[in-house]
Amino acid sequence: MKTLRFILGDQLSHSISSLEGVDRQEDVVFMCEVHDEAIYVKHHKKKIAFLFSAMRHFAAELRDKNFKVDYLHLDDEKSHTSFTSALGNAIAQHNPDRVIVTHPGEYRVLKDLEAFAADSSIPIEIVDDTRFLCSIDHFHKWAEGRKSLRMEYFYREMRRKYHILMDGDHPEGGAWNYDSENRKPPKEDLSVPEAEGFEPDAITREVLDLVANRFSAHFGDLEPFDLAVTRKQALTVLRRFISDKLPLFGDFQDAMVQGEPVMFHAKISFYLNCGLLNPKECIAAAEQAYHDGQTPLNAAEGFIRQILGWREYVRGVYWLNMPDYAHANYLEADRRLPAFYWTGETKLNCLRQCVLETKQNAYAHHIQRLMVLGNFALLAGIHPDEVNEWYLLVYADAYEWVEMPNVTGMILYADGGYLASKPYAAGGSYINKMSDYCSQCSYKVTVKNGPKACPFNYLYWDFIMRNREKLESNHRVGMMMKTLDRMGDQKRDAIRDDTKRFFREIGI
Numbered sequence: 466m467k468t469l470r471f472i473l474g475d476q477l478s479h480s481i482s483s484l485e486g487v488d489r490q491e492d493v494v495f496m497c498e499v500h501d502e503a504i505y506v507k508h509h510k511k512k513i514a515f516l517f518s519a520m521r522h523f524a525a526e527l528r529d530k531n532f533k534v535d536y537l538h539l540d541d542e543k544s545h546t547s548f549t550s551a552l553g554n555a556i557a558q559h560n561p562d563r564v565i566v567t568h569p570g571e572y573r574v575l576k577d578l579e580a581f582a583a584d585s586s587i588p589i590e591i592v593d594d595t596r597f598l599c600s601i602d603h604f605h606k607w608a609e610g611r612k613s614l615r616m617e618y619f620y621r622e623m624r625r626k627y628h629i630l631m632d633g634d635h636p637e638g639g640a641w642n643y644d645s646e647n648r649k650p651p652k653e654d655l656s657v658p659e660a661e662g663f664e665p666d667a668i669t670r671e672v673l674d675l676v677a678n679r680f681s682a683h684f685g686d687l688e689p690f691d692l693a694v695t696r697k698q699a700l701t702v703l704r705r706f707i708s709d710k711l712p713l714f715g716d717f718q719d720a721m722v723q724g725e726p727v728m729f730h731a732k733i734s735f736y737l738n739c740g741l742l743n744p745k746e747c748i749a750a751a752e753q754a755y756h757d758g759q760t761p762l763n764a765a766e767g768f769i770r771q772i773l774g775w776r777e778y779v780r781g782v783y784w785l786n787m788p789d790y791a792h793a794n795y796l797e798a799d800r801r802l803p804a805f806y807w808t809g810e811t812k813l814n815c816l817r818q819c820v821l822e823t824k825q826n827a828y829a830h831h832i833q834r835l836m837v838l839g840n841f842a843l844l845a846g847i848h849p850d851e852v853n854e855w856y857l858l859v860y861a862d863a864y865e866w867v868e869m870p871n872v873t874g875m876i877l878y879a880d881g882g883y884l885a886s887k888p889y890a891a892g893g894s895y896i897n898k899m900s901d902y903c904s905q906c907s908y909k910v911t912v913k914n915g916p917k918a919c920p921f922n923y924l925y926w927d928f929i930m931r932n933r934e935k936l937e938s939n940h941r942v943g944m945m946m947k948t949l950d951r952m953g954d955q956k957r958d959a960i961r962d963d964t965k966r967f968f969r970e971i972g973i
């Protein structure tokens with residue numbers, strides 16, 4: 466049976482389920498660069514270049530393995546604007562008996578493919594994405610009957626199921642989670658190992674020219690470009706992380722240092738999320754490093770939890786709750802995203818650094834995303850649509866299945882506590898403790914009110930006052946309510962006035 470095997474841009478794995486049972490003589494692998502995918506949100510230039518280059522390299526590797534590959538370049542004469550029009554044309558051209566595609570990562574693509582399949586004269590089979598360790602069905606069963614979900618319980622089940630960091634039936638070291646050891650502030654003399662970078666080859670150079678010509682109006686710096694674009698390069702990044710950075714990854718997971726955009730993070734999410742790396746091999750590498758005595762348990766466990774726990778959990782939450790999740794706005798946030806999220810032009814040094822690094826690298830590490838950029842959006846009450854769009858387009862590892870639960874659930878508490886147990890709201894002192902940003906800021910983090918005060922300080926309390934009714938029932942915010950009640954009217958008025966003035970100044 467002649468099969469057209471359709472591979473999407475985030476499915477660049479040689480073991481992808483759509484290639485199972487492939488007949489290299491007869492079947493055709495189809496891949497396409499399409500304009501709509503680059504512009505449905507105006508992705509960061511570096512993200513488009515990264516993905517197109519990785520797709521082209523992947524297609525070349527398949528050809529080397531004697532697969533028949535039909536690859537549509539964006540600048541081909543016969544190029545198509547959407548997946549479904551490109552697929553329709555490929556079916557007409559190759560005349561297959563059926564199409565197989567691995568379950569896409571985004572709801573809108575799934576719906577398009579299902580609509581296409583309903584009208585198609587040949588079967589369009591959408592098969593499970595077996596790269597994930599928890600299937601969509603299994604997650605549904607796990608979540609059934611639970612009112613709110615907690616990652617920690619899901620993670621424990623995954624540890625048991627895959628026997629990762631287990632000592633018989635017990636967690637290695639006696640605890641499931643070593644996060645309390647993973648919150649060290651940065652030290653003065655912290656030396657961060659250099660990140661791995663790769664010189665662009667001819668394929669990447671061609672893509673860089675294409676992106677420079679076609680997407681010049683998109684956000685972000687295209688060059689310098691030194692990302693891994695092949696599995697081999699991505700494996701080098703993983704190996705270097707395990708040997709050089711993992712031992713301190715746990716300790717300094719939440720630390721931020723000006724001029725150190727990656728710190729001790731792996732920066733492998735780009736490669737994991739497009740398929741160049743497989744979650745199982747990343748988990749196995751960290752577990753092995755622990756068993757070999759090369760890395761401490763708090764680091765190995767923290768890293769594994771991100772992949773085996775959090776990553777699988779957010780995917781489950783996404784598919785369980787779409788399409789409704791896209792409209793969640795529990796706190797009724799309605800402000801526009803401030804212009805400085807695009808320009809970096811703000812007097813708040815922490816936000817300036819995080820935006821500028823995002824612009825340069827299409828990357829920021831998780832605590833920059835959550836506790837600086839995200840915390841500000843939460844406190845200021847920015848509409849979830851605006852925040853979701855920004856995160857989806859600026860980060861090269863962002864696809865909606867991973868971006869939306871992180872933004873809507875974790876960052877904005879827009880699902881009312883379904884995914885996370887509390888809003889991740891913090892004043893300036895948290896940022897000051899975990900970074901060196903405040904010492905180089907125009908505002909004073911120790912001042913609570915007035916034009917010199919760090920805006921995070923009064924925005925925090927204004928957020929608590931504004932959302933009091935909606936947050937009161939959350940026992941993890943209870944302490945804050947008591948502190949608020951002890952403040953006098955004068956203090957509360959000063960907080961409200963400072964907030965209004967600040968919003969006016971930044972035009973939101």
Ligand code: DLZ
Nearest residue numbers: 473474475498499502503569570571574
């Ligand atoms: C992000 C992206 C971009 C910019 N371009 C393409 C493309 O031209 N072709 C493609 O197959 N995939 C692209 N992607 C990734 C897709 O958006 C991603 O595969 C879907 O959102 C998953 O549902």
